Amino acid sequence: MSASNITSIHPTFFLLMGIPGLEHLHVWISIPFCSAYTLALLGNCTLFFIIQADAALHEPMYLFLAMLAVIDLVLSSTTLPKMLGIFWFRDQKINFYACLVQMFFLHSFSIMESAVLLAMAFDRYVAICKPLHYSTILTGPLITKIGLAAVTRAVTLMTPLPFLLRSFHYCRGPVIAHCYCEHMAVVRLACGDTRFNNIYGIAVAMFIVVLDLLFVTLSYIFILQAVLQLASQEARYKAFGTCVSHIGAILAFYTPVVISSVMHRIARQAAPHVHILLANFYLLFPPMVNPIIYGVKTKQIRERVLGLFLRNGV
Numbered sequence: 001m002s003a004s005n006i007t008s009i010h011p012t013f014f015l016l017m018g019i020p021g022l023e024h025l026h027v028w029i030s031i032p033f034c035s036a037y038t039l040a041l042l043g044n045c046t047l048f049f050i051i052q053a054d055a056a057l058h059e060p061m062y063l064f065l066a067m068l069a070v071i072d073l074v075l076s077s078t079t080l081p082k083m084l085g086i087f088w089f090r091d092q093k094i095n096f097y098a099c100l101v102q103m104f105f106l107h108s109f110s111i112m113e114s115a116v117l118l119a120m121a122f123d124r125y126v127a128i129c130k131p132l133h134y135s136t137i138l139t140g141p142l143i144t145k146i147g148l149a150a151v152t153r154a155v156t157l158m159t160p161l162p163f164l165l166r167s168f169h170y171c172r173g174p175v176i177a178h179c180y181c182e183h184m185a186v187v188r189l190a191c192g193d194t195r196f197n198n199i200y201g202i203a204v205a206m207f208i209v210v211l212d213l214l215f216v217t218l219s220y221i222f223i224l225q226a227v228l229q230l231a232s233q234e235a236r237y238k239a240f241g242t243c244v245s246h247i248g249a250i251l252a253f254y255t256p257v258v259i260s261s262v263m264h265r266i267a268r269q270a271a272p273h274v275h276i277l278l279a280n281f282y283l284l285f286p287p288m289v290n291p292i293i294y295g296v297k298t299k300q301i302r303e304r305v306l307g308l309f310l311r312n313g314v
Contacts, residue, residue: 010166013096014176014181014189015092015094015174016094018179019179019273019280020276021272030087033284037080039291040072040288044069044072044287046291046305046308047291050301050308051069052066060123061120061123061124062301067150068116072286075105075109075283075286076287078102078105079106079283082094086179094181099176103180103181104159106182107154107158111158111204112150112154114208114253116150121246122215125219127242128226129222157208160200161197161200164196164200165183165190169192171190172189176189177272179276184201226239248297249290256281256282257282
């Protein structure tokens with residue numbers, strides 16, 4: 001058998017439909033999407049710039065926050081520009097390999113964000129439960145290793161997917177009923193045995209969400225125990241107040257994931273655009289609100305943001 005006969009055939013490009021069933025509303029839908037993306041860009045760029053420029057903020061909590069800002073920038077920029085092109089110009093065509101790259105970055109950086117949120121939970125645990133050892137535990141080298149571990153885990157888990165998808169023959173046409181190249185949306189167009197992709201995708205999602213949430217929950221159980229042992233009520237409020245921003249970021253990231261997962265199982269007969277809007281909400285909401293949460297609730301960040309804008313306004 002010649003090599004040409006066993007080489008898998010894939011389309012040169014895919015066509016992204018946007019939000020099926022709501023095509024007539026694409027221009028109107030683009031308004032909140034574009035606004036959210038603009039806020040995400042401004043907020044996360046400002047956050048990263050302030051932390052990077054101010055040596056006083058080169059502490060573990062803020063370094064993790066800078067990582068989160070970079071991840072949110074990449075995560076939103078991976079999908080939103082192309083999505084807005086679909087809404088505004090009907091630019092639905094995406095190269096096959098560009099689609100795989102988009103999918104890889106989308107899922108990889110989602111996994112990285114979960115890892116950084118877990119690292120921030122560990123930071124709060126050490127700060128509250130072992131305050132005397134905070135600077136000796138969370139050293140610069142350890143923070144670097146945590147960041148590298150987050151990247152390595154995400155890349156290792158997601159690297160097989162593009163190669164698996166490249167090997168399929170796509171006999172169900174090039175039209176993806178979605179706004180971006182999500183893994184399972186591409187798998188649905190493939191012929192042949194896709195069971196491994198289905199199982200692998202579910203296993204990775206469950207592994208990340210369950211494992212990371214488990215350790216985050218354990219961290220906060222220990223934090224709550226330590227806070228309740230503090231003598232004064234003021235000290236309790238102050239200690240737990242340092243966790244409020246992180247709890248907000250955790251809820252912003254995981255709540256859409258859980259809602260989307262539940263909707264997929266209990267509302268399978270719902271219109272396709274319902275699931276796609278939920279998936280877009282999951283991508284847009286955390287990058288937009290994380291800078292707001294930390295800007296409002298973290299005094300050091302709030303003061304520097306106000307100082308930056310006041311100085312520029314003079």
